[in-house]
Every structure is written in C-alpha cells, then in structure tokens.
Amino acid sequence: MKQPTKICVLISGTGTNLQAILDAIDANRINGEVVRVISSKPGVLGLTRAQDAGIDAVVLDHAQYETRESYDNALSAAIDECDPACIVLAGFMRILTPDFVTRYAGKLLNVHPSLLPKYKGLNTHQRALDNKDTEHGVSVHFVTPELDGGPVIVQSRVPVFEDDTAQELAERVREQELNLYPVVVNWFCEGRLCMQNNKAILDNEIIPSSGYASD
Secondary structure, three states, X not given: OOOOEEXXXXXXXXXXXXXXXXXXXXXXXXXXXXXXXXXXXXXXXHHHHHHXXXXXXXXXXXXXXXXXXXXXXXXXXXXXXXXXXXXXXXXXXXXXXXXXXXXXXXXXXXXXXXXXXXXXXXXXXXXXXXXXXXXXXXXXXXXXXXXXXXXXXXXXXXXXXXXXOHHHHHHHHHHHHHHHHHHHHHHHHOOOEEEEOOEEEEOOEEOOOOOEOOO
C-alpha cells in the first residue's frame, strides 16, 4: 500500500466536510493524511475539529489583509510549509487569485452546492427554487481561475419538491456532499484522479463535462 497522500484542507466555517474527510481517513476509506487545516476566519468550529483530531491548525484571518493578492501570498506560504499533494477547499469562502490557482493547478479540489455549470457563486439553493427546478445537487470539481468553472469530477442529484425551503433543500444537498467529497479525495490520493489540459481524468479516461456517473 502506498504512503498516505498529504492533504491540506482550507475552511471558513463549521468544517463538516473536513470532518467527513477525517472520518473517512479513520475508516481507511481515504489513503491520505490531513497535515494542516487553514481557516480564513478565527474561532470557527472547523478549527476545533482539527485541534480535536491533533491536526496542525492555522488561522489566516482575511480581515487582516488589505488585498486579495497579499492574502493569497500568505496562504501559499502556509500551504508550502506542509508540502501537500492535495489541497481541499471545504467551505472556504474566498475567491482565489488566478496566480494562486495556477500555482497549484491540478492539486485544488472544491465542492460546490449546485449542478455546475448551473448556479456558480452564492445562494444556489434559493436560485434553484426561484427557477422552479425539479432537481438540484452538488458538484465536486478541480479549481481553475474561472469561478466554479473548473472541470467537474462528479455530481450527485437530489429532487426539488414544490414546498421546499432553501434550508430543506440545502440539507438534502449537504447529505450528498458529505458522502461524495471523501470518495473524490480518495480517488486523488490513490493516484486515480488528475487534471490534464483542463480535463478531469479518472483511471486514464476523460470524465465527461457533466461529471462521472452523473445520472
């Protein structure tokens, strides 16, 4: 069995996806090790989760930086200190600069609560309801300089019911998200998943733009 892949997780809040990844590692469902957690906000629950698991936790408070570039420079330094092979964005509420994304191209994974390319950005659940969509879901994708525009790796769909609230829909999507993200992280850690020429590749096959097994 190959050595565990070093993972750095970037958070801004409660760290539920971080916890799902840690639980999967403990259950031997991810051949990886979270070597550092970096939060863009102080005092969030995700930091407590990291500390409880004995993981190095760093706060880079975005409010202390005057520009996006200066923040990303500090973030790069904090990432490079632990030399991860995989950088997992887990509720990290920052738009990253193109220079940063290019620097770590092929190492950055993100989870987004919509069926990309639909509903990039924020308030995805309410937008799905406003448009009377009959299905919604979650996408895991590689990060590229285009916001929420990197190649989709896999999607999971949920039904939208007529009387749904945004909160109810969010909870249904989150349940799928917490199951899906660790699977993708493990694909990466096992060397099965990579990005080449702005395409997601799994087991040497190009993944369709709608993601793997999206139906």
